[in-house]
Amino acid sequence: MLGGRKLAGHEFAGQELARYSLSMNMKKTISVLTWGAVALLGAAAIGVVAVHRGEPINALWLVAAATCCYALGYRFYSRFIATKILVLDALRATPAERLENGRDFLVTNKWVVFGHHFAAIAGPGPLVGPVLAAQFGYLPGTLWILAGAIFAGCVQDFVILLFSVRRDGKSLTEMAKEEIGQVGGFVAYGAVIAILIILLGVCALIVVNALKDSPWGTFTIAMTIPIALLMGLYLRRIRPGKVLEVSFIGFVLVLLAIWGGQWTSETLAVAQIFTLRAPTLAIFIIIYGFAASAVPVWLLLAPRDYLSTFVKLGTIGMLGIGIVVLHPTLHMPALTRFVDGTGPVFAGKVFPFAFITIACGAISGFHALISSGTTPKLIARETQTRMVGYGAMMCESAVAIMAIIAACSLQPGVYFAINSPAGVVGQTATAATATISNWGFPVTAADMRTLSHAVGEQTLFNRTGGAPAFAVGMARIFSQSLGGERLMALWYHFAVMFEALFILTVLDAGTRVARFMIQDALGHIYKPLGRTSWYPSILATSALIVAAWGYFLWQGVKDPLGGINSLWPLFGIANQLLATVALCVATTIIIKMHRTRYAAVTLLPLIWLVAVTFAASWHKVLDPNPRVGFLAQARVLAAGPATPATARLIFNNRLDAAVTTILVLMVALVLIESVRQWMAVLSGKSESRVKESPFVMTRLAEERV
Amino acid sequence: MKRFIEAGKILLANWLGTLLETLLETLREIFDEAAYARFLARTQTASSATAYAAFREEFEEAKARRPKCC
Numbered sequence A: 001m002l003g004g005r006k007l008a009g010h011e012f013a014g015q016e017l018a019r020y021s022l023s024m025n026m027k028k029t030i031s032v033l034t035w036g037a038v039a040l041l042g043a044a045a046i047g048v049v050a051v052h053r054g055e056p057i058n059a060l061w062l063v064a065a066a067t068c069c070y071a072l073g074y075r076f077y078s079r080f081i082a083t084k085i086l087v088l089d090a091l092r093a094t095p096a097e098r099l100e101n102g103r104d105f106l107v108t109n110k111w112v113v114f115g116h117h118f119a120a121i122a123g124p125g126p127l128v129g130p131v132l133a134a135q136f137g138y139l140p141g142t143l144w145i146l147a148g149a150i151f152a153g154c155v156q157d158f159v160i161l162l163f164s165v166r167r168d169g170k171s172l173t174e175m176a177k178e179e180i181g182q183v184g185g186f187v188a189y190g191a192v193i194a195i196l197i198i199l200l201g202v203c204a205l206i207v208v209n210a211l212k213d214s215p216w217g218t219f220t221i222a223m224t225i226p227i228a229l230l231m232g233l234y235l236r237r238i239r240p241g242k243v244l245e246v247s248f249i250g251f252v253l254v255l256l257a258i259w260g261g262q263w264t265s266e267t268l269a270v271a272q273i274f275t276l277r278a279p280t281l282a283i284f285i286i287i288y289g290f291a292a293s294a295v296p297v298w299l300l301l302a303p304r305d306y307l308s309t310f311v312k313l314g315t316i317g318m319l320g321i322g323i324v325v326l327h328p329t330l331h332m333p334a335l336t337r338f339v340d341g342t343g344p345v346f347a348g349k350v351f352p353f354a355f356i357t358i359a360c361g362a363i364s365g366f367h368a369l370i371s372s373g374t375t376p377k378l379i380a381r382e383t384q385t386r387m388v389g390y391g392a393m394m395c396e397s398a399v400a401i402m403a404i405i406a407a408c409s410l411q412p413g414v415y416f417a418i419n420s421p422a423g424v425v426g427q428t429a430t431a432a433t434a435t436i437s438n439w440g441f442p443v444t445a446a447d448m449r450t451l452s453h454a455v456g457e458q459t460l461f462n463r464t465g466g467a468p469a470f471a472v473g474m475a476r477i478f479s480q481s482l483g484g485e486r487l488m489a490l491w492y493h494f495a496v497m498f499e500a501l502f503i504l505t506v507l508d509a510g511t512r513v514a515r516f517m518i519q520d521a522l523g524h525i526y527k528p529l530g531r532t533s534w535y536p537s538i539l540a541t542s543a544l545i546v547a548a549w550g551y552f553l554w555q556g557v558k559d560p561l562g563g564i565n566s567l568w569p570l571f572g573i574a575n576q577l578l579a580t581v582a583l584c585v586a587t588t589i590i591i592k593m594h595r596t597r598y599a600a601v602t603l604l605p606l607i608w609l610v611a612v613t614f615a616a617s618w619h620k621v622l623d624p625n626p627r628v629g630f631l632a633q634a635r636v637l638a639a640g641p642a643t644p645a646t647a648r649l650i651f652n653n654r655l656d657a658a659v660t661t662i663l664v665l666m667v668a669l670v671l672i673e674s675v676r677q678w679m680a681v682l683s684g685k686s687e688s689r690v691k692e693s694p695f696v697m698t699r700l701a702e703e704r705v
Numbered sequence B: 001m002k003r004f005i006e007a008g009k010i011l012l013a014n015w016l017g018t019l020l021e022t023l024l025e026t027l028r029e030i031f032d033e034a035a036y037a038r039f040l041a042r043t044q045t046a047s048s049a050t051a052y053a054a055f056r057e058e059f060e061e062a063k064a065r066r067p068k069c070c
Helices: A002-051 A059-085 A110-121 A125-136 A138-165 A172-179 A182-211 A215-238 A243-266 A268-274 A278-294 A301-326 A350-357 A365-371 A384-408 A412-419 A429-438 A445-455 A467-481 A484-523 A535-558 A564-592 A600-622 A630-639 A644-682 B002-030 B033-043 B049-065
Strands: none
Touching (some): A059 A138, A059 A301, A059 A384, A110 A301, A125 A384, A125 A412, A125 A564, A138 A365, A138 A600, A172 A365, A172 A564, A182 A278, A182 A467, A182 A484, A182 A535, A215 B049, A243 A301, A243 A484, A243 B033, A301 A467, A301 A484, A412 A429, A445 A467, A445 A484, A484 B049, A535 A644, A564 A600, A630 A644, B033 B049
16 A cells, blocks of 8 residues: 555656656747747848948837847846856845945845946947947947947946945945056046046037037027025925926926927027027036036036936937837948048048947946946846846847937938038038039938928037937938927927936046045145035036036037047047956956956957057048048148147147057056056966955845845 | 746736836935935935935935936
8 A cells, every 4th residue: 555655656656747848848848939030130130230221221120130139238247257268146234235325335226227327327428329320320439339339338347347346335446556566457447537537528519519500499598597595495495305396397397498498599689698609508517517526416507417317218218118119220231431531520430430439339337337336336136237237238228229220210311411511511501512412311401491491590500519419310200200300300300408418427526536535636735625625626626627628629619620530539549448458357356266267258348449449549640641540640730831720739639649649558557557467466476366346145034126 | 838928917917016126226326315215314414404404414415416417
């Protein structure tokens, strides 16, 4: 009897095992089939995007290619990095748990951290860069955004986040100092300051170009200042702490300001007040930047930050839905003739300039600052770094794809008319349209007039910087689903407001961050200068930072080629330099972790970035073409008639060349130091010890994370 | 079939509820409302203009030092 039961038990267990094995096999088969289908669809979509020539293609091909690439990259590549290289450990307590203090260090839900991280990394960069790079056609930008993000940008954000988590949330600068040496730390610090200054100058220039001679846009953006002040006072005095509520109120007020802007532009006397030339706008923005850095955070910076985040998250979501629902046709060809370097938007060949122009959507060194800033102090489990670091960057990359779609859905003639500086296409509408039509992108002055009228602007010619072209593309997509042509003007100004609002937020926050960094450094020389509450120091350091980026802004405004031509590549080089530092730190740590055979994961993007940064810098400094090389342009100017303006332009070009050279020397320094470290570790001359915090077992219950 | 649909509805409602809750929690974190709530809990004070001013003072430098990407 007992034997029979035992036998029945064995049979039962055997059946269970067989069922389990069948179910596992079934799951595996379904998984293989699903991922195979995703890979096939992705390959087909990439094939169409890459090979199709002649007839315009639908934006859905780009959406399909991007979605499949991201899905495959996340599922397979990030998992490989997580398991084989980083060996994420769910049982290891993170600094959020070990050092929890309710302020900086705090165990937080993974989706909340994801949202927080995405809100911090997503700025105007992924919108502006791809729009500018669309002059080469949609193909180079799209391929770089996808490949760059999956193999470089997402990897950088992910590994730096994890390494910071394993080092008590240390910053990139501190990790560079510890792992590479003093030089690494010094270069990282210098790169951050350089990026901030150049970035702020470029951002301000984009706003100036979007608002010049636009009473509607200027009025709307001007109104965001009193709205932000009102929000600050509401939060402080009327409803303390109700940020979501006040952000919603602020958003409604901004919508009213957009509506009011239309009235402003149609009322001659008021329109005159808000019709400002580029230099005047530049002066206002410089004054604003200084004030925003010096007044208390609660009064202007914080409410504007809340307002811009509110608008940013909503608009990006709406744009994504709009693109999928309306799937516009891409009128821009896959490749334009400008891959040869003769482009009007900015000069330079597709290699290296497409990879310098698109930074944030593919790889951005700036992200490494955020991945080693607030985010590592909130992560509850090491395993979540994959979703937050790799995943959030994928979303940012998707935003860049949206920007490419918005720009390339415009007729190419219109795109070039908006983005080309007068110095390249001609001063009048007739001259500009004739030049652009001769390039093979037909456009007429009447087309441009109709479009300007539809968006409520006096003119759309020479609106360089990328923001206005993106706004026109976005307004077209929105107006096709909501309100039709009738509301095109409102949507255009909504888009301009959206971009300008969060560019100005970057300006406020960036000026202040740079001010703190300078104060920290000056504090070592004279202690009171380091005190962030000492007003003489606040005013002096604010003035120093604002003067630095204000100079680049002024230089851009006065540049007959539109400024973006010189400044955006400079910003791209500086940003990729910081990414180089981050990848050097990551590779050094991977080698020290005895994972050398996998070091290619960060080493290959590093080699690519070095190639791009060095090639772009060489061209920007030494290229004999005066439209590309700073020194060649200075030489051409020097050979022409001498005027005060010429002397200033010559100086500016030489200064840009010097800045670029310094940036490249910094890259070289940090590279040499890193390679020395790698050689020492690999040859056994130096101890291969990573400076991680000791392992502590997590005590967090599953439900808390 | 009816029971199956009912179960599906409940599942969907639960899922939507969790989604909305997480979304709201994320927004509260991004917009510093959660940080303010933690400050009130830590200092054992009720929300008021004075408490908010104290929170901002404590929070101000950390907020201003936070970089925002391009």
